[in-house]
Amino acid sequence: MKTWWGKKEERTREESTRPSSDDQNLIGQDCLECAKLPPEIDRSITSYREQIKKIIHNAQKISIREVLAIGNSVNSIVTHTRTFIAAAKSSLEATFSKQSETLENYITDSRKTAEIQSETVERALLLSNDISVAGEAVDKLARQAKLLALNATIEAARLGSAGSAFGVISDEMNHLSDEISKANRLIESSSKAIRTNLPTIMQQTKGQIKKIEEFTTTMSALKDSIEQSISITGNEGDNQLNTILDLSYSAMSHLQFQDPMVQDLEKVNTVLQKCHKDLNTRLGLPFTEKSIWVNTDHLEIDKNGQNADSTSDDVERRDLDAESPETKQEAGDVLLF
């Protein structure tokens, strides 16, 4: 299939191999004798080079148009994806932060409650011990009261009828002493039950606190892990997008300058330029290098990926520096002064 630029190239080749009648008259000994490069030949060679340059730029135009369209799509996709990732990351962070805060508050409250419970149990154990000590004192008092009642009963018996009233009091004291002993045994029994059970409750409470602490540690590790995952996911996504962008830019940039056909045509142009120079040298004429500069305004890409047609005005000749390059910078080099 012939492309329009292919036809152009073909035409250029035909033109380059078919000298005009004027050229045929001017090329040869006559020209060498007059030692002057006929302007027609000079114009002709320059014209060929201009046409080659135009073909090069037309070829570039195709590459640029297609690649830029893809590049624009990639750029658009990357931009949207980046926005989406940023929004998702932000939303995830906000949700996780809120849930994490709620859970942390719950854990803190649970720990406080368990600690208060533990302290209360410890205090109850101490009180229970105090009750036990008090119980022993009360028991001692009850026994003394009973002994006192016994002595009173003996004294009342010794006095006979005169001590009968006193005997009633001693009986009551004896009865009271028995009741105190009975109540004290009940208190001691309850206190003992409390003392037996409280350490178990206290142990269970401490176990609960320990579990809460373990849970807190696990939750903290989990939180760090999730935060790290969110961060890595975001960064990794960003890195991947940057890679895609770099590839896209690289493709755009390299296709523009390294299209094989363009490179071949550049070689043709260089050969033609050399011929031009050789011809001047053979004629003993000074050769001033005129690099062909092509206006690339026509490479403007509109929204539909279309280019404006190039015109003959696209090609101009501009003086570029012709000094011999000693440390010429290569493509991609970055030089900061």
Place this chain on the structure above:
Amino acid sequence: MGKLVLVVDDSASVRQQVGMALGQAGFEILEAGDGKEGVSAVASNPNVAMVVADVNMPNMNGLEMVSEIKKNPANRALPIIMLTTEGQPALIKKAKEAGAVGWIVKPFNAGQLVATVKKLTA
């Protein structure tokens, strides 16, 4: 709001490529199609933080543009780097003398360009 970078190139596709690369990196982009437009853009936008310019352009080339911009004392600190297919030392020397601070040869690496612009606008 990112820093404003002026991209001066007669090729819209190059302006687009540079704009996309720097835009993704968070820079704001201002475009000019030749040296004259570049000079006007700098004059009318005092918040331009940096200029990335081609050398071979119609009306006014990149080197002339750098000289013109640097004539204004207010622009002495404005970093300007040349982004061009040219690599001749003599041209690079001229750019340096005109007041440019760097030279990148096309085709450029987007990452390197962004890193260079970030470094010069930091």
